[in-house]
Amino acid sequence: MLCLPGDTVTEDADYMRGHGTYYKSKVLTSSVAGCIDKVNKLLSVRPLRTRYNGEIGDIVVGRVIDVQTEHKRWRIDTSSRLDTILLLSSVNLPGGELRRKTVEDELMMKSFFKEGDLISAEVQSIFADGALSVHTRNLKYGKLGQGVLLRVSPSLVERRKTHFHNLPCGVHLILGNNGYIWISLPVSEGVESGGFAINLDPVPLADREVISRVRNCILALAKQKMMLHSTSINTCYEISQSYQVKDLIKSKIMTEIAQLTNEKMKIEELQ
Amino acid sequence: MAPKLRDLIITYNNLANPDGSALFCQGNTIVQAYVFGPVDVSNSKERSEKASLFVTFKPKNSYEIRKELYENYIRTVLETIIHLDMHPRTSISVILQEMQDDGCLLSAAVNSACCALLDAGIPMKCMIASVTSCISVDAIQLDPNKEASQKSDGSIVLTFESSKNGIISVTSEGELTFDNIKEAIKLGCLASKEIYDFYHKSMKKRFLINS
Numbered sequence: 469m470l471c472l473p474g475d476t477v478t479e480d481a482d483y484m485r486g487h488g489t490y491y492k493s494k495v496l497t498s499s500v501a502g503c504i505d506k507v508n509k510l511l512s513v514r515p516l517r518t519r520y521n522g523e524i525g526d527i528v529v530g531r532v533i534d535v536q537t538e539h540k541r542w543r544i545d546t547s548s549r550l551d552t553i554l555l556l557s558s559v560n561l562p563g564g565e566l567r568r569k570t571v572e573d574e575l576m577m578k579s580f581f582k583e584g585d586l587i588s589a590e591v592q593s594i595f596a597d598g599a600l601s602v603h604t605r606n607l608k609y610g611k612l613g614q615g616v617l618l619r620v621s622p623s624l625v626e627r628r629k630t631h632f633h634n635l636p637c638g639v640h641l642i643l644g645n646n647g648y649i650w651i652s653l654p655v656s657e658g659v660e661s662g663g664f665a666i667n668l669d670p671v672p673l674a675d676r677e678v679i680s681r682v683r684n685c686i687l688a689l690a691k692q693k694m695m696l697h698s699t700s701i702n703t704c705y706e707i708s709q710s711y712q713v714k715d716l717i718k719s720k721i722m723t724e725i726a727q728l729t730n731e732k733m734k735i736e737e738l739q
Numbered sequence: 740m741a742p743k744l745r746d747l748i749i750t751y752n753n754l755a756n757p758d759g760s761a762l763f764c765q766g767n768t769i770v771q772a773y774v775f776g777p778v779d780v781s782n783s784k785e786r787s788e789k790a791s792l793f794v795t796f797k798p799k800n801s802y803e804i805r806k807e808l809y810e811n812y813i814r815t816v817l818e819t820i821i822h823l824d825m826h827p828r829t830s831i832s833v834i835l836q837e838m839q840d841d842g843c844l845l846s847a848a849v850n851s852a853c854c855a856l857l858d859a860g861i862p863m864k865c866m867i868a869s870v871t872s873c874i875s876v877d878a879i880q881l882d883p884n885k886e887a888s889q890k891s892d893g894s895i896v897l898t899f900e901s902s903k904n905g906i907i908s909v910t911s912e913g914e915l916t917f918d919n920i921k922e923a924i925k926l927g928c929l930a931s932k933e934i935y936d937f938y939h940k941s942m943k944k945r946f947l948i949n950s
Contacts, residue, residue, distance in 0.1 A: 502860065
């Protein structure tokens with residue numbers, strides 16, 4: 469059920485107040501435009517469109533806004549309310565060396581990540597004011613090389629066990645919980661370097677077409693407000709084969725393939 | 740006498756970059772509103788106990804003087820309805836771009852700001868609806884167009900809130916009698932309900948595809 473600010477959610481005093489609600493003279497009232505979410509006795513109103521609310525363990529894709537050498541940290545844009553912070557102590561050094569960070573490392577900060585770089589990271593902790601702190605201490609995370617960035621609503625990406633996918637069509641996909649999606653060529657297992665060795669060879673046209681097709685498929689799904697995960701994207705990719713890549717940005721075709729995907733997934737669920 | 744507003748049309752989320760946007764048409768008056776926030780803010784503008792709210796009103800021609808009167812009016816109205824204390828140390832900026840002015844510009848701007856905030860999912864106590872009436876010697880006209888408002892003796896802008904339908908802000912110009920104001924409030928009260936209905940309907944249309 470859709471609620472707008474000022475609408476009464478419930479007059480029953482038994483319920484507890486969750487996000488997106490407030491008490492107006494003992495009556496639980498909605499404060500955002502969204503749908504009511506009920507977990508046992510907890511009532512909250514989930515806004516239909518919002519900035520990203522991080523949780524510990526989330527995988528995010530973000531862009532470095534600035535390098536703050538004096539504070540030993542980077543500021544990262546992850547479309548959350550406050551800027552996300554990446555501390556020098558929570559990154560991997562090139563080569564995977566594990567040691568305390570020295571003054572030399574502070575001076576080298578700009579050579580690890582500089583302004584405008586895209587990185588993938590995991591949320592390590594949340595500060596008292598709600599700002600996120602992320603880390604890249606795993607070879608899976610780190611700087612991103614050549615590929616395509618897509619921005620969708622964060623509510624379309626479910627929290628799942630894995631957010632890194634190697635799709636059968638031959639692309640690597642990072643579904644950031646913050647709604648930033650990264651599409652690139654697959655990196656073979658075991659040679660991940662945390663992004664410090666970036667392959668800058670030209671990408672062949674055929675691969676670029678596959679990447680564009682995946683991008684257009686995701687956009688089509690996002691436009692129809694369908695959840696994004698590897699199954700839905702794969703299904704949509706297969707369905708889109710009957711069209712040329714450039715036709716996939718026409719709104720009529722976008723709607724069509726998204727609806728076909730929806731139907732096909734429903735059928736597969738039943739089986 | 741039933742109050743008659745001009746046709747209301749709205750498009751939500753028509754801009755890609757802002758967190759929320761709304762293109763609001765009230766007859767031939769069109770205002771584009773967009774909202775950024777809550778986002779990080781520079782130290783000098785940061786308030787530790789609540790979010791800072793910035794309202795910018797952009798006239799159609801950039802060489803026109805800034806309508807600070809409008810900005811102040813809209814800011815005070817929005818400050819009373821937004822839960823600013825929920826997002827300390829952040830900023831919420833509301834930018835209103837006049838696209839076309841055919842009377843009731845201030846009302847349209849307030850309504851469009853409310854829609855953009857709804858779209859951005861910013862917590863609010865209630866919604867607001869603003870109604871302009873203009874008063875001539877013999878009659879009161881609700882939601883006048885530019886021609887009618889120029890001919891009239893005075894005009895009054897009333898802003899209502901949706902929870903108790905009370906007035907939260909009034910501004911007027913020209914000569915008004917006490918009876919005029921009473922009549923304008925009565926008309927505006929009915930018209931504001933029409934606007935809330937419109938908000939509900941348009942939000943439903945946007946999010947519930949199958950209904």
